[in-house]
Amino acid sequence: MPPRLARSLRFSTIAEAVGQTPLVRLDRAAREAPSVEVYAKLEFANPGGSVKDRAALRMISRALDDGRLSPDKILIDSTSGNTGVAYSLFGAALGVRIQLVMPSNVSKARKDITRAFGTEIIFSDPMEGSDGAIRKVRQIVDENPEKYFYPDQYSNPDNPLAHYYGTGAEILDQVGDRITHFVAGLGTSGTIMGTSKRLREHSRPIRCIAVEPADPLHGLEGLKHLPSSLIPPIHDAAGYDETMRVGTEEGWDMSDTLAREEAIHVGHSAGAVVYAAIEIAKKLHKEQQGGCVVAIIPDRGDRYFAPMKWEKLYLW
Amino acid sequence: MHTVTVRIPTPLRTLTGGADEVTATGATIREVVIEMEGRFPGIKDRLLDEKGVRRFINVYLGDEDIRFLDGLDTQVKGGDQLSIVPAIAGG
Numbered sequence: 001m002p003p004r005l006a007r008s009l010r011f012s013t014i015a016e017a018v019g020q021t022p023l024v025r026l027d028r029a030a031r032e033a034p035s036v037e038v039y040a041k042l043e044f045a046n047p048g049g050s051v052k053d054r055a056a057l058r059m060i061s062r063a064l065d066d067g068r069l070s071p072d073k074i075l076i077d078s079t080s081g082n083t084g085v086a087y088s089l090f091g092a093a094l095g096v097r098i099q100l101v102m103p104s105n106v107s108k109a110r111k112d113i114t115r116a117f118g119t120e121i122i123f124s125d126p127m128e129g130s131d132g133a134i135r136k137v138r139q140i141v142d143e144n145p146e147k148y149f150y151p152d153q154y155s156n157p158d159n160p161l162a163h164y165y166g167t168g169a170e171i172l173d174q175v176g177d178r179i180t181h182f183v184a185g186l187g188t189s190g191t192i193m194g195t196s197k198r199l200r201e202h203s204r205p206i207r208c209i210a211v212e213p214a215d216p217l218h219g220l221e222g223l224k225h226l227p228s229s230l231i232p233p234i235h236d237a238a239g240y241d242e243t244m245r246v247g248t249e250e251g252w253d254m255s256d257t258l259a260r261e262e263a264i265h266v267g268h269s270a271g272a273v274v275y276a277a278i279e280i281a282k283k284l285h286k287e288q289q290g291g292c293v294v295a296i297i298p299d300r301g302d303r304y305f306a307p308m309k310w311e312k313l314y315l316w
Numbered sequence: 317m318h319t320v321t322v323r324i325p326t327p328l329r330t331l332t333g334g335a336d337e338v339t340a341t342g343a344t345i346r347e348v349v350i351e352m353e354g355r356f357p358g359i360k361d362r363l364l365d366e367k368g369v370r371r372f373i374n375v376y377l378g379d380e381d382i383r384f385l386d387g388l389d390t391q392v393k394g395g396d397q398l399s400i401v402p403a404i405a406g407g
Contacts, residue, residue, distance in 0.1 A: 105374070126399075127323055127324075127336065127402075128325075129326055129327075129402055131326065132326075217325065217327040217328055217373070217402055218327075218402075219370075219371070225327070228330075248370075248372045252371070252372070
């Protein structure tokens, strides 16, 4: 996307609506750190509803440009959902057939959203989690390599590059004069790797912090507990400065707080990221009476609403 | 007292010596969890807090989430299958 001084809201395709997401100050949730600015970068403002639009669009459009992807091929990948929604959206926009492998316990909402764009879903064992989906997609591609384009978001350099050119550059446009800390959750590690790389090129040092779940068995959907997971090939711990581990309960509670106090209803991973950001802000307030923390909000909370089983008992 | 099979998700297999499925005994799910704790110390704390099943853990008896049955007091029969289903990680 060419650099623009002001955002134009008139686009020729939905793909152009990706990026340039708003940054919103969190004053109430961060009230214990009044001297520190805490900002949430609202990635749910992307057309597919999540931060994953950035990586998916870059991976697809670069592959179409250099011939790795063509209209006779199927794009296949494993995804816990948000990347799948993004692939589905741009598949429909750019005329690419999409197949997704996901654990069968992915929320129904996301299965329905991806199918709405015409995507086909292949389920993997819910007990194996996202690593089981990764193993299954590799097996399918190995059996018929010429049939598929397998972008593999865990090892595709266009995933972090989308954040290097997009998220990181935007944050510097928005608060480059003041940002001291950057916080993002770690899933594929694309957001933290790419954004941190761009922020580290800034004239002042900016501390970049990755957020991981505190325990292997957690409820922060979208985040990876690296010590117990397959390490994504794009990940490099030297690419950022620090890892903070957040418990599921803290993340879930912060999601509730953000909805009630800031009117921003976010997913659980965003709750964990903001929890970490506010902990950092409290420390900065105490130690140096100032600072500016930017937290990435990957998606909106309504993506995790699921119809409850008891609803089946109602006669409509 | 009945014997059931319990499917163990990857993150908990460090506690079960790598086993993806174990057998356990009890008349209710609570008893099954307590019986497992005796052999796999730490598993109870991963699954339960003081209020019951942790809110981000899903335990299924067959195809049914036990929240929609009687929770930890749900009775089990011999041969039943319990599944501990984790959250979804990464991307």
